[in-house]
Amino acid sequence: MAGCVHVPWYATAFRSDKLEEALVEITQIAPRYGATSYHVYRYRDDRYRFLQVVTFEDKLQWERYWGGPEMTRFRQVHSGWYQVPVLYQWADISIEGAMPADPIMSGGPASLETPGEGGDAQA
Secondary structure, eight states: OOEEEEEEEEBOTTOHHHHHHHHHHHHTTGGGGTOSEEEEEEOSSOTTEEEEEEEESSHHHHHHHHHSHHHHHHHHHTGGGBOSOOOOEEEEOSOOOOOOOOTTTTTOGGGGOOTTSTTOOOO
């Protein structure tokens, strides 16, 4: 059964921006271990608080990622950038969904069209 792992991270003083960059980098390698999706959230009300969420088909894939050489090195190199312990939680996914992006609201090509002009935008 597919599941996702929630990993809460809390940056140490003055290291939140650096930790964010490092988390983005290390999370992007998760698909090499079978991840089907990944997210890193930074909280607006507490800029030192992060949540890494990674989805895998099975827990063994997660364990290979978490114990793999890249993640092990990440924890060694950046150990002073976050508070310990780091306690992750595996959660089964009951339902998930997403809304398709609205090209008009997201600034996509459709937002350049003027009604009745067939896509030719006026400058």
